[in-house]
Amino acid sequence: MANLKGGNFQKQIKDAFHRVEAFKIGRVGKNDNLTHSDKLAEKREMYLRDVSTYFESQNLQGKLNCLFTKENLDKFFDYRLENLSTISQENYLRMVSSFFNALSEKNIHIPLHLEDKNYFDDRVAILKDQTETIIENRYIDNVNDVIQNLYEDKAITGLIAQTQYELSIRQAEAFELIKYPEKYINDGVVSGLVGKGNHQYEAKEISFELEQKILQNKDELPSKSQYWNDLNKYDISSHDFRFTSARDKYEEKLRNGISEINAKLEVSKTLNHCRLSITNYYLSRT
Numbered sequence: 001m002a003n004l005k006g007g008n009f010q011k012q013i014k015d016a017f018h019r020v021e022a023f024k025i026g027r028v029g030k031n032d033n034l035t036h037s038d039k040l041a042e043k044r045e046m047y048l049r050d051v052s053t054y055f056e057s058q059n060l061q062g063k064l065n066c067l068f069t070k071e072n073l074d075k076f077f078d079y080r081l082e083n084l085s086t087i088s089q090e091n092y093l094r095m096v097s098s099f100f101n102a103l104s105e106k107n108i109h110i111p112l113h114l115e116d117k118n119y120f121d122d123r124v125a126i127l128k129d130q131t132e133t134i135i136e137n138r139y140i141d142n143v144n145d146v147i148q149n150l151y152e153d154k155a156i157t158g159l160i161a162q163t164q165y166e167l168s169i170r171q172a173e174a175f176e177l178i179k180y181p182e183k184y185i186n187d188g189v190v191s192g193l194v195g196k197g198n199h200q201y202e203a204k205e206i207s208f209e210l211e212q213k214i215l216q217n218k219d220e221l222p223s224k225s226q227y228w229n230d231l232n233k234y235d236i237s238s239h240d241f242r243f244t245s246a247r248d249k250y251e252e253k254l255r256n257g258i259s260e261i262n263a264k265l266e267v268s269k270t271l272n273h274c275r276l277s278i279t280n281y282y283l284s285r286t
Helices: 009-020 038-057 070-080 086-105 111-115 119-129 143-153 155-167 171-179 208-216 224-232 238-255 260-271 276-284
Strands: none
Touching: 009 038, 009 086, 038 070, 038 086, 070 111, 070 119, 070 224, 086 111, 086 119, 119 224, 143 155, 143 224, 143 238, 155 171, 155 208, 155 224, 155 238, 224 238, 238 260, 238 276, 260 276
């Protein structure tokens, strides 16, 4: 396998495009990832310049293709995709994956392909896991046992899962809370946490046990893909904790004599939903 030619990223980008360009070669009857159109060339140039600019900001040097490792790309995508819509993130990932495949077809060494063959499919799966789309029958019957097993496997994974479940929050929000606990936790109350759509959660109580675990945590947060992989061992997704929590809180309120409509309204506030219909959708799928 070869490396891209050139003494800097700009020259290596030019070499990359020269290797994969196929403007005068029709795609009919071909199954390749080469660049057959000006429009695709423009998009690929944008993606490569995005990643090279990020690598330069991190003081990474050498052959650009050799820097395409799982570790480097995890950091890049977490940075670059942060404020994009789900469909834009998925399109971005698919386009970069296609370009990497094109480089591999031209015998360019891509470390990621040796480290994680399913990398891009897994990243897309993580995206879909974090949306409001609820899969049928994903309620976790033995949620406390699952969380305990996750703690035994890796303490930080168990802590994220417990935080999601007890506070009914998304993965990204749990990461934020655990990373900056002093910003959000004060005297047994979590406040100021911002959810999807920049909508702030109402202040909510946190158990003393979970509060202390978060405040005393010294473990580094995993990447989103690593957390997804940890949960995937048990055939669960991060969002499963959120709507399992919704179902459990709803049923607890019914047992305490709260009417069905008021129970749903209270759970909707807990989930930080803007519309009751979303909460109904959650509950109908569990």
